[in-house]
Amino acid sequence: MALTGCHVAGLLGPVPPCPAPDMRVEGWTTIERRTFTFAIPPGYERVVREIGHVGEGDEWADAAGNVVGYVRRQFADELRRYVYEPGFRSCTEEIGGRLARIVVFREQDLLFAGAHWPSDGPSGDTTFQPLTVYGYRRDREIQRLVLVMVRTVQFTPER
Numbered sequence: 763m764a765l766t767g768c769h770v771a772g773l774l775g776p777v778p779p780c781p782a783p784d785m786r787v788e789g790w791t792t793i794e795r796r797t798f799t800f801a802i803p804p805g806y807e808r809v810v811r812e813i814g815h816v817g818e819g820d821e822w823a824d825a826a827g828n829v830v831g832y833v834r835r836q837f838a839d840e841l842r843r844y845v846y847e848p849g850f851r852s853c854t855e856e857i858g859g860r861l862a863r864i865v866v867f868r869e870q871d872l873l874f875a876g877a878h879w880p881s882d883g884p885s886g887d888t889t890f891q892p893l894t895v896y897g898y899r900r901d902r903e904i905q906r907l908v909l910v911m912v913r914t915v916q917f918t919p920e921r
Contacts, residue, residue: 875898876895
């Protein structure tokens with residue numbers, strides 16, 4: 763993984779987005795989608811919800827209420843609008859062969875971490891759909907988990 767830049771704005775959050783926290787992912791569940799895969803921590807179950815208005819996406823939650831998920835296509839959030847949230851930090855890193863924007867911040871009483879891959883990735887592939895992988899909860903550990911989770915993303919040829 764190549765760290766290509768880091769930016770800090772506002773108050774410092776509890777977990778910096780780069781470099782990745784040191785955490786093993788053995789035993790995590792691999793989520794396979796048509797054009798990408800990623801791994802989620804054990805103990806998360808798929809949450810059924812209406813997502814038709816946001817394109818393709820899914821969420822998983824654990825017993826403590828931590829939520830992780832992804833969204834694709836036109837409603838994949840670029841994560842730029844949160845720059846003024848407390849603790850906002852961002853960096854850019856190549857993950858899965860594409861440049862991703864990784865962020866952490868606090869919104870009200872929730873801690874958030876996520877990564878966004880824009881449609882105009884470095885490969886010049888104009889058919890690539892934007893992707894955002896994220897997680898949130900009141901527990902600081904969720905940021906560490908999500909910062910590791912986003913780095914498990916691998917892109918695959920469309921099946």
